[in-house]
Amino acid sequence: MILAVILLGGAAGQSLILDRVLAVVGEFTILQSDIENMHLQNKAQGVSMPGDEKCAILENFLVEKLLLNQAKIDSIIVSESSVEMELDNRLSYFISMIGSPEALEKYFGKTILEIKEDMRSSVRDASITRQMQGTITGDVTVTPSEIRDYFNDLSRDSIPYIDSKVELSQIAIYPPVDEAAVFDVKQTLLDLRRRILDGEKFTTLAVLYSEGPSAGKGGEIGFMGKGELDAEYAKAAFSLKTGGVSTIVESSFGYHIIQLIERRDDRVNTRHILMKPKVKPEAILATTRKLDSIAILIRTDSVGFDLAARIYSEDINTAVNGGIMVNPATNSTSFAMDELQPAEFIALRDLNVGEITEAFKSEDENAKEVYKIVRLRTRSSPHRANLKDDYMVLQEMALGQKKEVVFQQWLLEKIEETYIHIDDSFAGCQFSRSGWVK
DSSP: OEEEEEOSSOOTTOOOEEEEEEEEETTEEEEHHHHHHHHHHHHHHTOOOSSSHHHHHHHHHHHHHHHHHHHHHTTOOOOHHHHHHHHHHHHHHHHHHHSSHHHHHHHHTSOHHHHHHHHHHHHHHHHHHHHHHHHHHTTOOOOHHHHHHHHHHSOGGGSOEEOOEEEEEEEEEOOOOOHHHHHHHHHHHHHHHHHHHTTOOHHHHHHHHOOSTTGGGTTEEEEEEGGGSOHHHHHHHTTOOTTOBOOOEEOSSOEEEEEEEEEETTEEEEEEEEEOOOOOHHHHHHHHHHHHHHHHHHHTTSSOHHHHHHHHOOOHHHHTTTTBOOBTTTTBSOEEGGGSOHHHHHHHTTOOTTOBOOOEEEEOTTOOEEEEEEEEEEEOOOEEOOTTTOHHHHHHHHHHHHHHHHHHHHHHHHHHHSOEEEOGGGTTOOOSSSSSOO
């Protein structure tokens, strides 16, 4: 069934091919261009699939369309702001993999905006299918006896190997920045703002002067909502007109000038130049001496680490808990060693439980310079998972398996009762599920 003539990839000189419907699932169709574009995306990401790749891509689309068909019946929708966020994340990933926005445009033969629009419907569909799958398995739970049975049925090779984990407490102090350093940063930013208003490119100056991770992208950080941005940054960004450049903004990261690229409803795409006042060596020396003095008090039992953290630590997130650090990835107090920042890893690798590091330089969650002493509270040995020490890990594995069983059963039932037609050119595919070809 021929629908239209399209130019895959859009690059000059590429041959035209006739797009056609390869499969129908309920009210949804899968086009040859869907398969070819996903093949290109997989190549860009370095993703390989077992067996006949295009057959595997088609089956993934069949599952997606089955979920979309049911989502339409159940009136499930997603917000455009969440779609925009996912698009920005995907583009950032592709750019990081391929090296630069220009390289990505060259690879696909399209502009970044064209690539983004090409991806929009697939990203929206993926978000809807995740929600639909969540409704199918959202009520699935596992009992302690099911977790125990799951663990007992695992072969030894299937039992996960748990790396060594540590629990930590910290006392963190920021070296003071003098007014002269702040003045120098502000003067530089004011000069850069003047140059931009006089016609120089914001992106070029961001590459040259910004100290933020987005400098290599001309300072652009992508579409974000107010809740995703520093409060002061958001306040300034949302007050700008398109193309406008802010005055100096102080945030938890440092000092910025911001340019609004585009606003879409409750999200803005901005670029910025970030600069941080330099800390003088004498301020660093005073900070490390203070930490060394606190460490001596703790080691001589003059004060407990927990109390010292509450009194001296300038990290408000951990000070109130006696310095106990929380892993942001898991919301637990346990860290695998490879989850630590390099500075923490080096300081702790040879430490015994209960000991305190010497003062060392690190970075906080906003990439600001901070100095710390850290106590090693506990360290587990690497081991095969067991019910006593790793119950939560095994619970997640058992729950995941049970959800997969429920989902696969749902798929088989929906395949049976939904109209599905696959083009004869894919009739020889060895799909992982039966029933697709009727």
